[in-house]
Amino acid sequence: MNKVFLNLGRQPLANSFLKNVGKNALQNEIFYNLKICFNIKNYLVSIVKPVNPKKQYTDKYAHRASESRTMRSAFKKVAKKLFKRFKPKKIMEIGSNDGVFLKNFDKKSVVAVEPCKNLARLTKKLFETYAEFWNLKLAKKLLKKKGEIDLIFSANTISHIPNLKETFKGIYNILSRDGVLVIEDPSLLKVLQNNSYDQFYDEHVYVFSSISVNNIIQEYGLRLFDIEHLSTHGGSNRYFICKKNGKHKKSLRLKKAIKNEKSYKLHKIQSYLKFSKRVNSSRKNLFNLIKRLKKNNKKIISYGATYKSTTVFNYCGLNSKLIDYVTDTTLNKQGKYTPGTHIKIISPELGMNNTVDYAFLGAWNFKKEIFKKEKNFLKRGGKFITHVPKVMALSK
Numbered sequence: 001m002n003k004v005f006l007n008l009g010r011q012p013l014a015n016s017f018l019k020n021v022g023k024n025a026l027q028n029e030i031f032y033n034l035k036i037c038f039n040i041k042n043y044l045v046s047i048v049k050p051v052n053p054k055k056q057y058t059d060k061y062a063h064r065a066s067e068s069r070t071m072r073s074a075f076k077k078v079a080k081k082l083f084k085r086f087k088p089k090k091i092m093e094i095g096s097n098d099g100v101f102l103k104n105f106d107k108k109s110v111v112a113v114e115p116c117k118n119l120a121r122l123t124k125k126l127f128e129t130y131a132e133f134w135n136l137k138l139a140k141k142l143l144k145k146k147g148e149i150d151l152i153f154s155a156n157t158i159s160h161i162p163n164l165k166e167t168f169k170g171i172y173n174i175l176s177r178d179g180v181l182v183i184e185d186p187s188l189l190k191v192l193q194n195n196s197y198d199q200f201y202d203e204h205v206y207v208f209s210s211i212s213v214n215n216i217i218q219e220y221g222l223r224l225f226d227i228e229h230l231s232t233h234g235g236s237n238r239y240f241i242c243k244k245n246g247k248h249k250k251s252l253r254l255k256k257a258i259k260n261e262k263s264y265k266l267h268k269i270q271s272y273l274k275f276s277k278r279v280n281s282s283r284k285n286l287f288n289l290i291k292r293l294k295k296n297n298k299k300i301i302s303y304g305a306t307y308k309s310t311t312v313f314n315y316c317g318l319n320s321k322l323i324d325y326v327t328d329t330t331l332n333k334q335g336k337y338t339p340g341t342h343i344k345i346i347s348p349e350l351g352m353n354n355t356v357d358y359a360f361l362g363a364w365n366f367k368k369e370i371f372k373k374e375k376n377f378l379k380r381g382g383k384f385i386t387h388v389p390k391v392m393a394l395s396k
């Protein structure tokens, strides 16, 4: 049923930035094979052999959702919108990170589930937080303690959980009769259209489409009734899900989204095989461009130590011989080294100086925000390099 269509090679955990590159640290680096497959029955696209979540979501988890202005305002906006539309009495978030979504509600009405202890610690002071992995056992425990939940929100988390059966069974268990599950995850259609193969990394066990979500949740007594297309994370979908017998009507835009994905042939293996060929070319083009620029004595850095760039660097063979350093605004990434390729990460204040000729857009999904911020770099002739939707150097 599962057909492998893409091999992104030996990869480290995208989130495992190294404190130093001494012998010990390098020996302890975890690698796995990043192969992607397509299920010809339910259309689900997933990593062939997912990494054990206990190795990924530890008390050292680096990503803070509220670091970016784009994300802060996106979460505030959706919180307001969902509250107005569904008027939930009780709200739960699965994968609440640093509370960027839940802090927009009355703290007595919310429950947070966040397995990364360093993050859970941050929100425990603000509202009830469970530092646990989401599963059926936790759902049953919370149901007893809190009763049914009217709105379950989960952004960029469900696609991270290998065991979808436990996930959706747990959700069904605790969701009220007309309750709504809202999940946000990167859009498979966008990945194919943008050749953004870097959406595949260890944490993205699945890259969902509306046709695959529609198929999977049915097995657990749930159904899709609406969808919104978002620009976050380079193109995501917000799926609105309810119980099979819930009162919510299937929207026109959901019907359109499903039709659109089918017209793009997201239900056919051939589309993925073609994508795989484009990804291969993208790798060659990016490597050749950077090699050529380096030969011409250009200084190339990378902008944003993203998880996505872990996939790109390791797949394309971009290391510290080609990329001088990476800049990133996140304090706990600064001073560390990129996973697998061991490129030093420094602050943009230090790194974005007059000596830089080219900056690879690791955080290409924040292109607008970054171009605005770095207008002086562009003005003095600096260029950004991107691989999305194809490999090119950008001067505006």
Ligand code: TMP
Residues within 6 Å of the ligand: 063, 067, 068, 303, 304, 305, 306, 307, 308, 327, 328, 329, 330, 333, 363, 365, 366, 369, 370, 373
């Ligand atoms: P994400 O794509 O996984 O959310 O990560 C974005 C990373 O990019 C995060 O580490 C912060 C970094 N970043 C910058 O360094 N500068 C910026 O201007 C933006 C928007 C992000």
